[in-house]
Amino acid sequence: xxxxxxxxxxxxxxxxxxxxxxxxxxxxxxxxxxxxxxxxxxxxxxxxxxxxxxxxxxxxxxxxxxxxxxxxxxxxxxxxxxxxxxxxxxxxxxxxxxxxxxxxxxxxxxxxxxxxxxxxxxxxxxxxxxxxxxxxxxxxxxxxxxxxxxxxxxxxxxxxxxxxxxxxxxxxxxxxxxxxxxxxxxxxxxxxxxxxxxxxxxxxxxxxxxxxxxxxxxxxxxxxxxxxxxxxxxxxxxxxxxxxxxxxxxxxxxxxxxxxxxxxxxxxxxxxxxxxxxxxxxxxxxxxxxxxxxxxxxxxxxxxxxxxxxxxxxxxxxxxxxxxxxxxxxxxxxxxxxxxxxxxxxxxxxxxxxxxxxxxxxxx
Numbered sequence: 001x002x003x004x005x006x007x008x009x010x011x012x013x014x015x016x017x018x019x020x021x022x023x024x025x026x027x028x029x030x031x032x033x034x035x036x037x038x039x040x041x042x043x044x045x046x047x048x049x050x051x052x053x054x055x056x057x058x059x060x061x062x063x064x065x066x067x068x069x070x071x072x073x074x075x076x077x078x079x080x081x082x083x084x085x086x087x088x089x090x091x092x093x094x095x096x097x098x099x100x101x102x103x104x105x106x107x108x109x110x111x112x113x114x115x116x117x118x119x120x121x122x123x124x125x126x127x128x129x130x131x132x133x134x135x136x137x138x139x140x141x142x143x144x145x146x147x148x149x150x151x152x153x154x155x156x157x158x159x160x161x162x163x164x165x166x167x168x169x170x171x172x173x174x175x176x177x178x179x180x181x182x183x184x185x186x187x188x189x190x191x192x193x194x195x196x197x198x199x200x201x202x203x204x205x206x207x208x209x210x211x212x213x214x215x216x217x218x219x220x221x222x223x224x225x226x227x228x229x230x231x232x233x234x235x236x237x238x239x240x241x242x243x244x245x246x247x248x249x250x251x252x253x254x255x256x257x258x259x260x261x262x263x264x265x266x267x268x269x270x271x272x273x274x275x276x277x278x279x280x281x282x283x284x285x286x287x288x289x290x291x292x293x294x295x296x297x298x299x300x301x302x303x304x305x306x307x308x309x310x311x312x313x314x315x316x317x318x319x320x321x322x323x324x325x326x327x328x329x330x331x332x333x334x335x336x337x338x339x340x341x342x343x344x345x346x347x348x349x350x351x352x353x354x355x356x357x358x359x360x361x362x363x364x
Contacts, residue, residue, distance in 0.1 A: 167261075167264045167286055168261070170286045170287070170289060171260050171261075171263070171286075174289055174292075174294055175294075175298070176236065176260045176263070176289075177260060178257045178258060178259070178260050178328060179234035179235065179236060179258050179259075179260050179262060179263065179316045180234055180235045180236075180237075180238035180255050180256065180257060180258070181196060181232070181233065181234050181235070181255070181256045181258065182208065182235075182238055182242065182243060182253055182254070182255050182256070183208065183253070183254060183256065184205070184206035184207065184208050184249075184252055184253060184254075185206075185252050185253070185254050185332075185337055185340065185341065186205040186206040186252070187203075187204055187205050187206060188254065188330075188341060188344055189205075189344055189348075190203040190204075190205065191203075191256070191324065192324055192344070192345075192348050192350060193348075195321050195322055195323050195324050196232050196256070196258075196321065196322040196324070196327075197232065197320075197321050198229060198230050198231055198232050198319075198320055198321065199214070199217070199229040199230075199231075199233075200227075200229050200230060206252075208242075208246050208249070208253060210242075210245065213276050214229075214276075216276040216277075217229055217275060217276045221269060221275075221282050221317070222282055223269060223282050223283075223284050224267065224269070224284075224319075226319065228275055228276075228317065230319065230320060231269070231317035231318060231319055231320075232317070232318045232319075232320070232321065232322050233275070233315050233316075233317055234258060234262070234315060234316040234317075234318065235313060235314070235315060235316075236292075236297050236314050236315075236316070237297050237298070237312060237314075238255050238331075238360060239300070239360050239361070239362070240302070240309075240312045240313045241274075241302070241309050241312065241313060242313065243361070243362065244362055247361075247362045250333055250361050250362065251333065251334050251336070251337060252337070253332075253333075253361075254330055254331065254332050254337065254341065255330070255331035255332070255357075255360060256327055256330055257327070257328045257329045257330065257331060258322065258326050258327055258328060259326045259328055261326075262316065262318050262322060262326060263286070263316050264286060265318060267318075267319040268284070268316065268317065268318045268319065269282050269283065269284050269316070269317040270282075270283055270284075270289070270292075270314065270315065270316045270317065271283070271314055271315045271317070272291055272292050272293070272311065272314055273307070273310035273311045273313060273314050273315075274309075274310045274313035274314075274315070275315050275317065277310045280310065292311070292314050293305065293308075293311045293314075296308050296311045296312055297311065297312060297314060299312075324350075327352060328352075328353070329352065329353040329354070329355055330352060330353070330354045330355070331355055331356075331357040331360055332354065332355075332356060332357075333356060333357070333358050333360075333361040334356065335356065338354050338355075338356055341354045342354050
């Protein structure tokens with residue numbers, strides 16, 4: 001109870017005391033003692049142990065005042081004394097609840113201790129052996145279930161770590177540090193705001209795609225039977241034929257460098273070449289990475305390899321959308337583009353490394 005509530009309650013009690021004193025001058029009756037005691041017991045039970053005293057305290061005071069009017073004479077003084085004592089005890093215990101609990105414990109604590117001992121002695125009796133055994137069986141079963149749960153949790157955790165370690169080891173074995181997505185610089189603002197979206201979106205400001213090639217990508221891939229246009233495309237090596245055909249606008253092309261773990265995101269695929277070319281194979285198992293021509297993929301030019309142009313454009317296809325938190329850095333080939341990207345990142349309050357990497361772009 002707050003101090004403001006205490007002051008209000010004290011005022012009400014004092015008013016009740018003075019009204020009772022005034023009524024005792026005109027009315028006499030000794031049975032008021034019994035009535036007061038009964039009322040006090042009812043109040044202490046209903047108002048405090050039932051937790052409804054805040055709503056009923058006004059009613060209790062009014063009842064006391066009315067009873068002091070109906071019943072007569074000098075024993076009303078006892079009511080006054082009791083109220084004063086309660087007020088004193090209240091100031092000592094800071095709340096009626098603590099006060100009545102203290103009084104209750106003083107009279108009934110010894111009884112409760114004996115009763116508690118008797119209650120806890122019961123399971124030792126023969127008549128309660130069934131319940132004692134059942135409790136033991138329940139505890140044992142609970143312990144067994146917890147042990148099985150912990151085993152499952154740790155086993156699944158170990159399996160997940162093994163799964164992750166194995167896949168990361170695969171990426172490391174083939175030197176796959178990142179995967180790459182190329183786009184026009186005019187698209188960077190929407191990419192930072194919405195993430196990297198699949199081909200079927202309306203957030204592209206400038207395109208570097210070949211319409212004829214895009215038409216060839218409009219088919220269902222053989223593993224999940226989803227349209228290839230519903231995937232976000234990445235390359236293992238961005239210095240490929242697509243970048244070459246756009247070399248005249250390379251100053252406006254940026255290479256987005258993404259976390260390679262996207263390759264084993266649920267629903268992701270990878271190919272052994274350009275997805276738009278007939279004969280390109282699709283995979284969703286990292287053990288099939290060995291089916292890609294890594295010598296071609298790690299080289300600077302594709303002309304030295306049979307079917308090198310297609311192989312150099314091997315892709316990672318991630319369904320629907322890639323969140324921007326997977327973006328590790330951004331490559332460009334000139335300071336003007338770098339400064340422009342850094343200004344956009346500063347406005348967007350994003351801390352992403354921007355690097356000029358002329359080796360990943362074509363000369364001239």
